[in-house]
Amino acid sequence: MAGFDIKEYLKEKKEHVDRALEGILHGEGEFPQNLHKAMRYSVFAGGKRIRPVLLIASAESVGGSMKSVTNVACAVELIHTYSLIHDDLPSMDNDDLRRGKPTNHKVFGEAAAILAGDALLTLAFDILAQGNKDNAGNALTVIHEIAKAAGSTGMVGGQAVDIESEGRECSLPLLEYIHIHKTGALIRASVRAGAILSSASSQQLDALTRYGKAVGLAFQIADDILDVDGSQESTGKTVGGDAKKKKATYPRVMGINESKMRAKELIDIAMDSIEGFDNRAEALRRIAGYIVERNR
């Protein structure tokens, strides 16, 4: 599709999501101030908003509107943000730097960081519950979808296995488990949620589910590659941090070239999944490409 500017699209949607998040989060002046400051600090630390944008693009690909899915898109970003705060904690990945800034516990202390994460996760479900009352059944389906993706057999499960596998030999199946759950599950759920809320047909939903699954895994492989190949300036993280902590990554398990090939292969799968979609899926197609080409 000529004339489609993916960078402009991503920027526009990010700004829209940022404005909506501004309206959702409590102000810094609201009691307890320190807690609300800690919550805002990480939410507005310069995230790319990939999950909300994918959710919106998925909705639009089947004729839904950005406006009707904005709250759900924000809820997913709140869950993603809480997971980063908790992952960075000293007892977990023990990271000092995130998106080029000191991590939450470095600024607010460990207790406040744990509580800020807890409060963001809770706020996400509060927002999800304030969804479309005209289609309350759909809203409940989406809450279930997102909670399952975020829970013990989804994102949290992936993080648990990731932590356990640190410093140990990691097989490819175990590595895939970690990536598919820790990162992939919430991305897949975002794509599905956008479709469900836009009354996608079951055929469309199946196609978008395959797309979301492939893109979710590709995203994490690309992240692993950036940890080896990227610069600290562009990633905002300590480069080589994964290797130093002996984290389970694709480059470590299958080498960097194989990893790049696997990411491209997954993007092809994502593209094929939505081949039958019309021009309204152009954003989804471009995002898939962007995911492996980005430098942060």
Added chain:
Amino acid sequence: MAGFDIKEYLKEKKEHVDRALEGILHGEGEFPQNLHKAMRYSVFAGGKRIRPVLLIASAESVGGSMKSVTNVACAVELIHTYSLIHDDLPSMDNDDLRRGKPTNHKVFGEAAAILAGDALLTLAFDILAQGNKDNAGNALTVIHEIAKAAGSTGMVGGQAVDIESEGRECSLPLLEYIHIHKTGALIRASVRAGAILSSASSQQLDALTRYGKAVGLAFQIADDILDVDGSQESTGKTVGGDAKKKKATYPRVMGINESKMRAKELIDIAMDSIEGFDNRAEALRRIAGYIVERNR
């Protein structure tokens, strides 16, 4: 009401809730096993299930059935359990003992304890979303109610202020803020949720809200008193632990006798609130009395 045995009632409901929780939680053998073990450890560590029982009793007081609110009652207990795991962490209250057993992080380590808490909170909302599809609007209202009570202007907010106030002079208004939010909010929400799900009239809901608010604060004051007066054998906690940590408590701020009077006063308020209710509110009346008379 003659012949009403409150101890038998509490035991019966607790057993019912325990059976339901058994069906909700993943088995210890389910991957990731360590995470699921950590989740089960704290859920089945011998809690009194006061919040679920209050929720059920509230539902029954306006003609609702236990069966129709069981899942929501379990969800509230999962949220309560997650909050205990996180509160006990070294960076928070740093407690080694809970209900007479080593705390979660003492057994599973800090990272697993944080993740088990995260997963329990997420599971709670997953269960809430699987509520009554015939009345999805009501289910959404209850999710909002509980999320608000558990979030940054509810339970998590109370814990944040509690942590900040440790070791400092604490005024009575600040102490009330902590107790009303840290403990009271979820108890009040439990009572309200039972009523909302049982289609209580707005008059009944108002009365039960007053009941829940009074009972929630009384419960925490009674807990503070037990920390001074109780034995480790009966409370399962280190007695005097609050004083050692210079926690904000009622006995510390207003003395033990004043605290006991304040708790009794609140129970009177709770009783008055539901004075117009019929025999079906007998359990709520007896629970109110039990809360200040219990020894753990």
